[in-house]
Amino acid sequence: MSAQKQAAVKRITPPDIRARKSGEPLVCLTAYDAPTAALLDEHCDLLLVGDSVGMVVHGLPNTIPVTLDMMILHGQAVMRGSNRALVCVDMPFSTYEASKEQAFENASRVLRETGCQAIKVESGVFIADTIRYLAERAIPVIGHVGLRPQAALAEGGFKAKGRDDASRRRVIEEAVAADEAGAFAIVIEGVAEDLAAEITAQVKAPTIGIGASAKCDGQILVTQDMLGLFDWTPRFVKRYADLKSAMSDGVKAYAEDVRARRFPGPDEVYAPKKR
Secondary structure: OOHHHHHHOOOOOHHHHHOOOOOOOEEEEEOOOHHHHHHHHOOOOEEEEOOOHHHHOOOOOOOOOOOHHHHHHHHHHHHHHOOOOEEEEEOOOOOOOOOHHHHHHHHHHHHHHHOOOEEEOOOOHHHHHHHHHHHHOOOOEEEEEEOOHHHHHHHOOOOOEOOOHHHHHHHHHHHHHHHHHOOOEEEEEOEOHHHHHHHHHHOOOOEEEEOOOOOOOEEEEOHHHHOOOOOOOOOOOOOOOOHHHHHHHHHHHHHHHHHOOOOOOHHHOOOOOOO
8 A cells, every 4th residue: 555545544543433332343353463454454443452462472371471562562563564443552461550650651652652542451440540540641541341361360260250240240340440430442351241231231432342242332352263373262252264274284385395396496486697
């Protein structure tokens, strides 16, 4: 795309996302690099540079070791590859919990160094004041309730939430607190279907489900899960492709051609200059 055409494309904004409440469902996926972002951009309203990059790209066991520098690096790549979708970058573990001031310093650095349009925080009730503090200082925030990956160690793993009365009340409280604090959208992850529908009806911000309900205002998945790049995917993921097999077949064919000296062939080499 030419520079003139890129300049003419209007990137989706937080108010645009908020205006989609109860409208056409929001299409959201994760992105961690420029080529993937470029492919997704045409089809998605929101690209999330998730801290899931730690597991999906870097092979880490969970999201805890992900650093702010990692998120900024991947955020910059996604911004380079996209020009239409809103780009939101996750705030990684330990970069926003200590104080509102810590959260503002780190969130403003993410926006400044990546050019992204928003940040996301996992929204326990205690984070509501931080969301309000950021929103009042012109930092657009997406909340995240239900199954919160950064809390998985404390909660004994990646387990669905809201399946009993106490857990249900806690997730609703988290969502309402994030909504009232000024989050312009809320991710709901890994909760009972009826709970996600109840939260969606109760909050003003659009909800984005992952392992939640089709009644959410939008959906998000980890792109590599949805495209079948791994042997195992969570039960809430629908595989729309089988890239692992396609990539394996391609690499196998390449290896066979190299070993048989079929590659490079006449079409892949440079002929000497005529004298």
